[in-house]
Amino acid sequence: MNRDALAGLMAEYGMALDEDRLEDWVELFEEACDYRIVTRENVAQGLPNVLIWCDNKNMLRDRVESYRNVNLYNPHYDRHVIGMPRIVSESGGVVTFDASYSLFQTTLEGESRLFSVGRYRVDARLGKDRTTLKSVMVIADTGLIPSLLATPI
């Protein structure tokens, strides 16, 4: 049953971002959470570069607030298609899993293109009523342009 709960969690995750419900996306996380975006190349080379790093939920809230202004300058639609979770380990109610993603962006004129592919490495806490995100590391295969305009992946 775990995989189903995790797949449901990632479906919520992707759909919240794609529908521009960033505040709902933040609510999937715990207060003591960690969210970061890195590139696979940096991970392979042991480099510490991160594009986004929020190490608690208030930082995520701040980030989302700033997106609300920034998005005025970079309007587009996101679309995540996320693969099934691969469960890596489980301990003390926390499941670690990987899931591949493809992320497409569409201009307001309706032109779509591949924006990023990569993998989520997630720690999720299985609660009685809901499953929450403890940690999400986005490991992007695609190179990323460090930018204040960057939206979550």
Place this chain on the structure above:
Amino acid sequence: MNRDALAGLMAEYGMALDEDRLEDWVELFEEACDYRIVTRENVAQGLPNVLIWCDNKNMLRDRVESYRNVNLYNPHYDRHVIGMPRIVSESGGVVTFDASYSLFQTTLEGESRLFSVGRYRVDARLGKDRTTLKSVMVIADTGLIPSLLATPI
């Protein structure tokens, strides 16, 4: 268990279209069904434009029959990769859910390209033996060219 049944239904849906088994695709719907394709832009602006709209199963049957002639002029392979369902609500045996899709087209020469991304908004009826489609709205991020040649998404 619902998500699994819904994921299975959408796997049937995509594979029937991709294998050009359009008649099997129609059989996933109820008689009193609704199938339409709209763009996200139109939904956002409250515009009533639809690319395809069939409001019962006989209209779907007619549509498929016309594709069988039309496809002579637009031969290609479709490939749907559909994400996990996000369950929105459930009431009286009908589940409403969203699922992201990516749709690729390949020419007979073997060249593939991204054709459309977007979201399905589905009402499905959970029966004892099988789950059926009551309503499918394709909300395409990608702009669509209104065309008699249009195949279902």
Place this chain on the structure above:
Amino acid sequence: MNRDALAGLMAEYGMALDEDRLEDWVELFEEACDYRIVTRENVAQGLPNVLIWCDNKNMLRDRVESYRNVNLYNPHYDRHVIGMPRIVSESGGVVTFDASYSLFQTTLEGESRLFSVGRYRVDARLGKDRTTLKSVMVIADTGLIPSLLATPI
């Protein structure tokens, strides 16, 4: 529960390839296995062409060993996003299913592109402890360049 086990198996399959853990990928197969890559065009025309054909696990092991040398000349990252399995039949503990895939490749410079889309036709054996691959046929919509450099899909 079968679909969940199969989805988990394909998540392992894709992630092993994407993380360049080719030896782990081989271990998903039985000793008396069959792995081949064909194009949809060839299947439609009844042509016998195959890009890769390994009809037992030792051939897969040999193939992976040769990749280890070949990859020096074709470095890239793979990323599979695989759809939910569509179960075709089940008999004697062996499940036959289809799953759509999209495969993206990224250069070491971080540029991603669509590489191949298509379908897996899989026979999997449901064991008590684990599910194993008896046969995988990759039916690629996208045309393939026959090449010693070809990596598994």
